[in-house]
Amino acid sequence: MRIAVCIKRVPDMDVKFRIAGHAKGVDETGLKYDMADFDGYAVEAALQMMEKEGAGEVVVVSLGPDAVQETLRKALSMGATSAIQLKCDEVPFDGFAVASALASELGGATYDLIMFGRMSTDNANGVVGPMVAELLGLPVVTACSKLEIVAGRGTARRELEGGAEFVAFDLPAVVTIDEGIARPRYPSLKGIMAAKKKPLATKPANLPEPRLVIARMDLPPERKAGRIVGEGAAAVPELVRLLQQEAKVLA
Amino acid sequence: MASSNAVFLIILVLAAAVFSFSAQRLVRFLRLGQGTHRFDALPRRIVNLLTIGFGQTKILRDPVAGTLHALVFWGFVVLQLGAIEILVAGVVPAFSYADLLPVPVYRLFLLTQDVTSLAVLVAVSVLLYRRLVVKPRRLQGDQVHGGDAILILSLIAALMVTLLLTSGAERVTAARAPAIVQPFAAALAIVLSRMPDSLLSALHGVSWWSHALLILVFLNYLPYSKHLHVIVSLPNTFLSNTSGPGTIGTMKAMDLDAETEQFGASDVTHLSWKNLLDGYACTECGRCTAACPANMTGKPLSPRKIVINTRQRLSEVAPSLVGADDPMSALPMHTGPRDDTDSGARDRRLLDHYITEDELWACTSCRACVYECPVSIDQLEIINELRRNLVLTESRFPEEIQPAFESMERNGTPWAFPASDRAKWAEGLDIPTLAELLERNERADVLYWVGCMGSFDERAQKTTVAFARIMKHAGVRFAILGQEEACHGDPARRMGNEYLYQILAKQAIETLDRYRVTTIVTACPHCFHQIGNEFPQLGGHYEVIHHSTYIEQLLADGRIALADPVAQRLTVAYHDSCYLGRYNAIYDAPREVLRRSLPVVALVEPPRTRDRGLCCGAGGGRMFMEERIGERINVERKKELLATGADAIAVACPFCMTMLADAGKKLDSSVTVLDVAEVVAQHLAEGVTAVPRDVA
Ligand code: SF4
Ligand code: SF4
Numbered sequence: 001m002r003i004a005v006c007i008k009r010v011p012d013m014d015v016k017f018r019i020a021g022h023a024k025g026v027d028e029t030g031l032k033y034d035m036a037d038f039d040g041y042a043v044e045a046a047l048q049m050m051e052k053e054g055a056g057e058v059v060v061v062s063l064g065p066d067a068v069q070e071t072l073r074k075a076l077s078m079g080a081t082s083a084i085q086l087k088c089d090e091v092p093f094d095g096f097a098v099a100s101a102l103a104s105e106l107g108g109a110t111y112d113l114i115m116f117g118r119m120s121t122d123n124a125n126g127v128v129g130p131m132v133a134e135l136l137g138l139p140v141v142t143a144c145s146k147l148e149i150v151a152g153r154g155t156a157r158r159e160l161e162g163g164a165e166f167v168a169f170d171l172p173a174v175v176t177i178d179e180g181i182a183r184p185r186y187p188s189l190k191g192i193m194a195a196k197k198k199p200l201a202t203k204p205a206n207l208p209e210p211r212l213v214i215a216r217m218d219l220p221p222e223r224k225a226g227r228i229v230g231e232g233a234a235a236v237p238e239l240v241r242l243l244q245q246e247a248k249v250l251a
Numbered sequence: 252m253a254s255s256n257a258v259f260l261i262i263l264v265l266a267a268a269v270f271s272f273s274a275q276r277l278v279r280f281l282r283l284g285q286g287t288h289r290f291d292a293l294p295r296r297i298v299n300l301l302t303i304g305f306g307q308t309k310i311l312r313d314p315v316a317g318t319l320h321a322l323v324f325w326g327f328v329v330l331q332l333g334a335i336e337i338l339v340a341g342v343v344p345a346f347s348y349a350d351l352l353p354v355p356v357y358r359l360f361l362l363t364q365d366v367t368s369l370a371v372l373v374a375v376s377v378l379l380y381r382r383l384v385v386k387p388r389r390l391q392g393d394q395v396h397g398g399d400a401i402l403i404l405s406l407i408a409a410l411m412v413t414l415l416l417t418s419g420a421e422r423v424t425a426a427r428a429p430a431i432v433q434p435f436a437a438a439l440a441i442v443l444s445r446m447p448d449s450l451l452s453a454l455h456g457v458s459w460w461s462h463a464l465l466i467l468v469f470l471n472y473l474p475y476s477k478h479l480h481v482i483v484s485l486p487n488t489f490l491s492n493t494s495g496p497g498t499i500g501t502m503k504a505m506d507l508d509a510e511t512e513q514f515g516a517s518d519v520t521h522l523s524w525k526n527l528l529d530g531y532a533c534t535e536c537g538r539c540t541a542a543c544p545a546n547m548t549g550k551p552l553s554p555r556k557i558v559i560n561t562r563q564r565l566s567e568v569a570p571s572l573v574g575a576d577d578p579m580s581a582l583p584m585h586t587g588p589r590d591d592t593d594s595g596a597r598d599r600r601l602l603d604h605y606i607t608e609d610e611l612w613a614c615t616s617c618r619a620c621v622y623e624c625p626v627s628i629d630q631l632e633i634i635n636e637l638r639r640n641l642v643l644t645e646s647r648f649p650e651e652i653q654p655a656f657e658s659m660e661r662n663g664t665p666w667a668f669p670a671s672d673r674a675k676w677a678e679g680l681d682i683p684t685l686a687e688l689l690e691r692n693e694r695a696d697v698l699y700w701v702g703c704m705g706s707f708d709e710r711a712q713k714t715t716v717a718f719a720r721i722m723k724h725a726g727v728r729f730a731i732l733g734q735e736e737a738c739h740g741d742p743a744r745r746m747g748n749e750y751l752y753q754i755l756a757k758q759a760i761e762t763l764d765r766y767r768v769t770t771i772v773t774a775c776p777h778c779f780h781q782i783g784n785e786f787p788q789l790g791g792h793y794e795v796i797h798h799s800t801y802i803e804q805l806l807a808d809g810r811i812a813l814a815d816p817v818a819q820r821l822t823v824a825y826h827d828s829c830y831l832g833r834y835n836a837i838y839d840a841p842r843e844v845l846r847r848s849l850p851v852v853a854l855v856e857p858p859r860t861r862d863r864g865l866c867c868g869a870g871g872g873r874m875f876m877e878e879r880i881g882e883r884i885n886v887e888r889k890k891e892l893l894a895t896g897a898d899a900i901a902v903a904c905p906f907c908m909t910m911l912a913d914a915g916k917k918l919d920s921s922v923t924v925l926d927v928a929e930v931v932a933q934h935l936a937e938g939v940t941a942v943p944r945d946v947a
Contacts, residue, residue, distance in 0.1 A: 012661045015669045030671070030734075032661045186653050188646035189507065189514050189750045 001056040001149065003046045004106055005080070005115045006132075007039040008091070009064060009071040010122040017219070024214045035071050038117025040184035042177040045147055046115055047079045047185070057081045059111075063101055063205050064091045076195035077187035083198070086205035093123060094210035099131030104206040107136050113154075116176040118143045126176070133174035140174040141167050145181055259341040259463070266467035273474035277531065280569040284524030292496030296489050299627065304488040309625040313538065316381065319374045323407065326371035327481070333364045333414070334466055341463050349427055358432040365418065365433040372411035379404045389537035393556040396477045396535060403478045406469055413462035419443050420455035480534040484626040487532035490525055491627035498784040500618055500834040502635055505749045515639025515747065518600040519565045520572070522636060529628040530562030539620035539630055544866040544888075549881025550613035554620035554630035560605035561633060568596045602637055609880065611637050612649055616745055616871030617829040622862060638747030652746055655875040659751060663737030664703040665875060674733040676701075676712040682719060684733035685766045695730035697796075698768045700782065702775035703738050704905035710912060711905035717932035718774050718798050724935050725810040729772070735762055741781040746872035753789065756781075760791035774798040774928060776830035776904045777870075784835075797831060799841035799903045799927055806847045812936040813848060822853045823930075824897035826888070826911060827864035828904035838862070841903040841927045848931040855895040865891060867910035874906055889914035893922060900924045 011017075011031040018027040035043070043060065050056045060075040062068040063086040072083035086101055106114055114133075119126030126142070133140030145164075146157035149171065156175060158165045187195075229235045229242065243250045290296075302308050305328070307321040332348075340346045349357050381387065382401055390397070419439030421427075430437035443451060473479050480487075493499070507514075516522045539554040540546050546553050599605075611634055620630045641647045655665040662670050674684070688695055699722070705715040722729050740755030759782075763771075771793050773779050783795030805811050823845055831837040838861045845852055859865045868884030878884070889911050892900050900922060902908050912924045 014658070014662055014667050016671055032670075034657075034661060183650070183653075186646050186648075186656060189643035190512055191646070192750065193512070 001049065001053060001112045002059070002110065003049065003056065003113045003115060004059045004061055004109075004111045005039070005042050005046045005075070006061045006063075006102055006128070007043065007071060007075055008036045008117070008120045008122075009033050009062065009068045010036045010120055013121055019217050019219060023216050025217060033067065033071070035074055036117050036121045038119060038121065038177060038179065040117070041179055041181050042115045042117050043075050043078055043080065044182040044184040045177055046113075048182055049113075049147075049149060050081075051079075059084060059109075061086065061102065061105065063088060063098055065089055066202075069200060069202075072200055073195050074187065076198045076200070077191040078185055079191060081198070083200040085200065085202045087202050088205040088207055092207065092210040093214050094212045095123075095125050095127035096131055097207050097210045099128045099135060101205040101207045102128065103132045103135035105203065106132065110172075112152075112171045113149070114138070114172070114174045116174070118176045118178045129174055129176040136174070138172055138174050139169045140176070141169055142176045143178040144175050145178045147175060147177070147181065253344065256342055256344060262464070262467065263338065263342065266471060269471050270474070273471065277474060277479075279573045280565055281524045281527050281531075283520050283565070283569055283572055284522055284527040285520075287523035287525050289490040289492070289525055295496040299491065299494050300485060300489045303494060303625070303627055304485045307625070309538075309623065309627075312623065312625075316378070316387075319378050319381075322374040323371055323378070326367045326374070329363050329367045330371070330414075332360065337459075337463055338466065347427075358428050361428050362432045364414075365435050368411045368414045368418075369435045372408060372415070375404050375408045375411065379408070389541040390535075391537075393535070393537070393540065393553050393559055395537070395555070395559070399476050399478065400535075403472075403476065406465060406472075410462060410465050410469065413458040413465065415439060416458035417455060417462055420451055420458065423451060424455075477533065477535050479531050480626060483528065483532040484534070487528055488627040490528065491629065493621050493624070493627045493629050498787075499836075500621075500780065500830075501785050501788065502744060503632060504788045505639070505753075507750060507753060512644070513640070514643035514749070515641070516633075516636035517602040517640045517644065519561060519568065521640070522561065522601075522633060526561060526629070526633050526636070527565055529558055529630075529633070530565055532626045532628060533558045533562065534626060535559065536625065538623040538625060539628075542619040542623045542863070544615055544617055544619065544868065544884045545613040545881075547865075548884050548887055550609070551607065551880065552610040552613035554634075557606060557610070557630050557633050558628055560601065564599075564601045564605050567599070571596050602640065606637060608641065608647065611641065612876060613873075613880070614871050615829070615866045615868055615873045615884065617866035618833040619829075619863075619866065622833050635745075635747070639749055640747075642747035643750060648746065649876050651877055652872065652875050655746075655872075656743060656748055656751060659738050659740065659743055659755060663755070664707060665738060665742050666703065666707055668707040670737065671734060673701075673706045673736060674731060676706065676715050677719070677731060677733070680716070680719060683730045684735070685730045685768075686733065686735065688730050689766070694728070696728045697770045697772050698763075698766070699729045699731050700771050700773040700775075700778050700795075701731055701736060702773060702778040702905065704909070705774055706736070708905060708909065710908060714774055714905060714908065714926040714928050717926065718802075718928040720932050720935065721802060721805070721811065721928060722772075724812075724937075725805045727805075732762065732766075737762075739778065739781050739786075741777050741785075742872050742875065744781075744785075745870070746875070756786060756789050756791070760786060760789060763791060763793065768793060771795045772798055772801050774903075774905065774926070776828045776835075777906065780830045780834050797835075797837060797840070797903070799831070799844055800837060802928060802931055803840045803843045803847070806844065806931075811848075811931065813931075813934045814936040820853060821849055821899065822855055822895075822897045823849070823899050823901050824855050824857060824892045824895045825901045825903075825927075826857075826867065826892055826907055827861055828902065828907050829864070829866050829870055831903060832864055833862055841901070844927045845901055845930060848934055855897050857891040857895050859891060867904075867907040869906035869910045874909075883914065883917070885910035885914040886917050889918055889920070893918065893920055897922065901927055901930060903927050 011026070011033055015031065020027040046058045050058050058080045059082050060072055060080045061084045062072050068085055072085060076083055084105065086105055092098060116129035130140050130142060141156045143158055144156035145159050148155045152171050154169050154171060154173060156167045158167060159178065229239050240250065307324055310320050311317040336346070336348055348360055352360065379401065382390065382397070382404065415435060416439065418433060418436035420443055422433060422436050422440035423444045473481055513521055519527060535555060537555050543552065543554055614634050616631060618631060654667065658667050659665050662668060685695065685698065699719065701715055704711040737758065738755055739759045740752035743755065744752035771782060773795065776797060779795055779797045782793060786793065825842055825845060827838060842854055845854060865888045866884060867888055900911060902911060902924060903926065908924055908926060915922065915924065
């Protein structure tokens, strides 16, 4: 089975973001980057399928400047077979532009399965996967938390509010992956060394003009400091009074 | 030459041949290990050989069994001289030291032989009694060779009895010296002299032959027994690095650029020949396991088992690896695997088949095992090499440490705190960063390396602030790195992730060198050990001072003014941190700080203290793992500390602080845990500037 996994390099979320001077994005100084969380699950799921089959190929694809090579190498060190960088100076915010570039690369090759994370952890649009499916005329299953492929046919589990749904589909197909499918493995040093020797191809990204851009970015307003009314049961009447009269959350 | 002498000569030559055969075989097996340089720093090695080896200092840490064993050991050394005389005389009957030595020296020789043989006999009898009747716990478990020990002890007893009988019988026929230099043989001679001559000469013959033959049997049995330590322990002590040379407790340096697919060890051939020699040297005494906090609290880890397993695995696989080179394979009686077609042994390995993951991850790297071992075995190095293989080669580890690895990589700290919050504790305290000083063209005398616990952990931050206040009070010109500080990777290294460690450590060295830092103070023993003792492996050389030592010096110099002591008597139990104590021999400085800052303090010690101190359970990356098996180490330790009746527990390590404070919740104890810096900071005379002693 040939699987392509599209991955994105995103800033680490454990930091306090600042807005850049132009107010159209975050200030990138001091940010650390890594593979987007959901993409990590997708890579892991793909590797497990390849290992289970004992044959096949996992190709990781990423769009962006040369810095994405680091993210691609990480996927290679986890065990992916080869990597493709679709080179451009900046990743556009417009999911359609990204999807078009990816589709023009992926459409030419014969993949049984094209995988994505459910959404990128930075922009959280979640549209690129479905758009690629549309552009390539393939079926798409989004947010899979389980995936099984048997003899050219796939079954996916999707979590719903209070239940689950099982979707059957034919290959080739596009799937986007939710967390919980498989915990991404930690690359061993052996894997890291091996990754240095694996093929990583760089091609120019075939990007159309973006049809949407970020106009402005704001931080959420600072939360006001809380107030301690008192302690124990004695404080309850005052608390109720404040909730009714000041906060107006109680009738 | 009488025919009996000729027979003995033949036996002697045969015995020597078989022994050299066995010895060569063992050496071939050792050669399967990786190289390691163990002939550097000769003076230090000789000192270790004389103290730990001949002086039996480690053995004597157990007063009863230790004294008995030391007696047997010293007795053995002394009796070697006699054994040589006996063996030579077996071939050349006229041979006697009497003809070679001046009379007083010869008499001294006789006296030592006589007294020693009886002393050894008594000691061996008590040891046998101990094994057969008392059965101490430390000598059980781990499939130790109990029968082997009893056989060897009986052999020694038989050697002594035959020796005494021989000397006694000799004295009846021809006393070579006055009774006073052979008191016990002389006493025996009185009894034996009642025998008819024929019986006496038969007795002499039998005891002489049995003694001589037993020596040869003993010698040839050793290579196949755990009592190989009789031969190997002295060389092992000489070749060991556990008590120096170099810096004690540093992990083995590792070249990550080496062309290899194997990182760390999963089998004996990946270990160094010294690790393999450790297997030969182990006496199975169990001192290591008895001191192991993991073992004590019911984890599967036993450092003795790690060493025994190494030896077992080596004897299993080595014959097939040396193949035709194995002298044993030339023997008709050889039944073992002959060549590398034997797949049984080849399919197994040290990891998994002998030593399991649960054992390896239970280790707190407290070094108690290494410290106690009487023959200078490094159990911890084997554990660390196996951990390295698990992480670097196989990516197998408890899942809860993956976030710690990832966070170290991304945030420069094992916890998920944003790097930008690192210096938050210092806000409003007017503490400069090195970058700020550089801008102002100023210099700091020392860099305060705060460490991740001290920077992010709410409880540890209080210690951080306390130490900063003390330095300010004493007028120390210090600075911090602020947001430029990041984890040096020690937790990663301890957990086997040498790759991540080297990335982080090299970054830290780069930062320190950029500011030309020379002197560093820190309140964390792990930072202290890592930067001071292990950075040199990667080219970072700094003078690092732990805050307990630094504050002690400030107090001694009179640079800290203390408020009038509160006239309340406080009883404090100090808990030793492994990385200060056993790793760096700092035991007195923190105690001294407490004594100087609390004039009415009463320091109490739990039974396990100083170099015997019990670990808090956080080291070796255990801080980041769940403690799923057995009792909790921190609770065990806290109980010991509470049993002293102390009003407060003092620590000098943020990890010990967390572990012992957490244990308090489980034990429902309100006894406070304080860092030594906090104790001092509480008593600072604010507004008073101390007059340094050298000025006053
Ligand atoms: S270092 Fe400590 S925890 Fe580890 S094996 Fe030795 S005694 Fe046990
Ligand atoms: S490793 Fe050392 S302390 Fe442990 S059983 Fe062997 S000889 Fe004794």
